[in-house]
Amino acid sequence: MNQILIWEPRWSTRDVLIAEHKLLTHNEVIIEHQDFPAPLYLTGKRAREFPLEQMTTKTGGTIAVRAVPISELEKEVIDE
Numbered sequence: 001m002n003q004i005l006i007w008e009p010r011w012s013t014r015d016v017l018i019a020e021h022k023l024l025t026h027n028e029v030i031i032e033h034q035d036f037p038a039p040l041y042l043t044g045k046r047a048r049e050f051p052l053e054q055m056t057t058k059t060g061g062t063i064a065v066r067a068v069p070i071s072e073l074e075k076e077v078i079d080e
Contacts, residue, residue: 003039006031009070016073017055020064023047029073041076042068 002024006016009031016031023044030039047066054062 001026001028003028003030008033010067013067014071015067015069017053017065018042018047018068020052020066023066028078029068031073039078040073041078042073046072 002022004018004022004027006018006029009016016029018027018029025044027042027044027047028039029042030036047068050066050068050072053065053067055065057063
């Protein structure tokens with residue numbers, strides 16, 4: 001399973017930004033925050049249903065990301 005690490009959600013809209021190129025068929029989303037102790041699961045097909053945004057990078061370029069609502073991620077928690 002593909003692991004995607006999220007350092008911080010976008011709290012203003014309660015979503016996470018996931019780079020389009022990192023999405024595979026099965027994705028384990030790990031949010032580095034105390035409110036999310038367990039990894040979350042998201043299929044690539046479901047992720048691609050959410051809006052595609054262009055995010056500015058530190059170097060001044062842009063990268064395509066999907067804005068996935070946290071509420072959607074919380075529907076599938078991976079028990080360890």
